[in-house]
Amino acid sequence: MTEVSTELEEYAVTLMSAALHGVRAGAKPDRVTWEQVYRLADRHSILPMILPALPDGALASGGMPAELAERWRHSADMTLYQQVSYDIEREAITADLRKAGLSWMPLKGIMVAGYYPQPGMRSMSDQDIVVGYVEPDGAGGWRPRGDGADAGGAGEGRKGWARKADEHVDRIMKAHGYEAASTVGRDSSYFKPPLHFEIHRSLISAAEVAAGSAKTAEVDYYANPWRLATCKGVPPCEFRFGVRDEYVFHIDHMSKHYRGSGFGLRFLADEYLYCVRFPEEVGSEYVAEQLGYLGLGGFERAVRELSVALMEHPGSWRSLVGPEVRELFGDVLSGGIYGSMERKIARTMGREQGLLATEPEGAGSRSATPHGRVPRFVDYLWRRLFPPRAIVETYYPTWSNPLARLLLPLHRAALALREHPKRLAQEIVLAWRQGRNGRGR
Incomplete structure (x- = not known):
């Protein structure tokens, strides 16, 4: 991947930077059309993010075409509607989870959306929640129920409780009007258009190692995610990662997309918000140690350097980073919010490993x-x-x-x-x- 970007893409970054700082951007380049800006932003799921930063008059008569302005406003309105709807639905669903004795932990966009300057700026295609029966681990922490030495041997106790959790989750989601799209793998997907919930049994599976998008160390690390979280009360209840562990998981999740088909500009905005809202936690020794164990230290440094440079110095960021980080930007621009099929094929063939080139593992890498x-x-x-x-x-x-x-x-x-x-x-x-x-x- 080369370190290529266009005037259009550079202006999109300028709009992102302005939006995250709560100001309006300058005029767009003459050779760039608003339709081009819209299409790029739509591909990277940043339409609602950059809407508040559009230059004065951009949405008015004499700016962009009225039909395009209406589409843009509608996209932002739908994002805000979804965020509010998700909050309402999640509260009702988790109340029923609690009644069933199940604990839960919100992940990814649920958390990051709250870090943006205002509601409705961060698009979300779904809601990710880990659900399970949880018990004390005897050492002051938590573990999946049935995971102890007295659970019946070889993890069978945990599997039994996991099956019971699946049954309750399926009943609860259907009672709330959702239809199951998939109930296999590490999560079950439930839809009630335009809403979509992914209820996770685990955070990473062996299948992802086989596919080349994760490493065995990650599967082991997140085998018991509850050990990394704190409980608001006594189970059944809501668990939350602390900021440091939330950030580590954010990087791990981003790396899985990177190893697969790639990721887009919205991920860089998420990264920047972690860096500016929680600088001490992001730069802590604990985070460095965990990322080092997971083999993601170099990847995180490049992503963090790129995000901060782009969002704080959109006009001169290239002079602040090295060639590897500039190449990463070209990588991000090569697809959409979740990369591209072309990139996924290249990764699978082993022709392009990028920042994680020294860490192939599983059947998804050519070396296997x-x-x-x-x-x-x-x-x-x-x-x-x-x-x-x-x-x-x-x-x-x-x-x-x-x-x-x-x-x-x-x-x-x-x-x-x-x-x-x-x-x-x-x-x-x-x-x-x-x-x-x-x-x-």
Whole structure:
């Protein structure tokens, strides 16, 4: 990835910086249109963020087209509506979780949205909550219920309580009018348009290691997230990470996107707000130690340096950072809020590892490919058709026995052809283009 940006993208950063500082930006460059600004901001989910920073008169007659101004206002209104609706829904849902004896912990956007200068500036596609039965660990902390030495051996007690939690969660979410979209993996997804909740059983799974988006150290570190949190009262209750642990998880979550398809500009705004609101916590020895253990120290330093430079010096940031950080900015601009399919394919083929190049692990990295010197394209298709056992057991549990696994590629191909034919064709074309210039191991 090269360190490329355009006048349009630089102006988008100027708007972000102004918004986060509560001021209006200067006039847009003449060669940039408001339609271009809108499309870029929409792709990176920053439309509501930068709306307050638009120059005087931008939304009025003589500024941008009236239809575009209306779309922009509607996007901001919907973001504010969703944030308020999420708060109301979350309060009602967690009240029922408490009645069922379940504890919960809000994550990600739920927390970060409150750090923005005003409500409705930070878009959220969903609400992430960890839910489970929690008990004292005997050492002043907390653990999943059934996880102790007297739980029945080999973690079976914990699994039993986790199944019970799933049953209660499903009943509660459906009682609140939500439909289950998926109940496998590390979280269950529930929709009641335009609202979407992801109820997590765990924060990171072995399947993500197999896919190359996480490391075994991260799975071990977050196996018991409750140990890192404090309880508001006596369980069942709401748990919260302290700011330091919240920040570590924020970086870990960002790194998973980076290892996969990438992340967009909104992540840099989130990072900047952590840095300016909690400078002592972000710069603490504890955070450095935890990130070092997770292998994310260098990644965090680059992301922090880039975010602060962009948001505090949008016009001269390039002179304040090194080439690796400038390249990271080009990386961020290459896709949208969650990167791009092209980037994900490149990561999977092992052709592009970026800031985490020295830390590949799992079947998602080229170094783990078992197929010898084969064309990258063939190797990529093999992995897509025959995913590692951990992925099958997590996301396709009914196909996990040996015979069913042989038939799974046919099921996956038929499903993709029926539900996402254009996306499947695009993936094959991109994989062919990226793979024809190189070979596997």
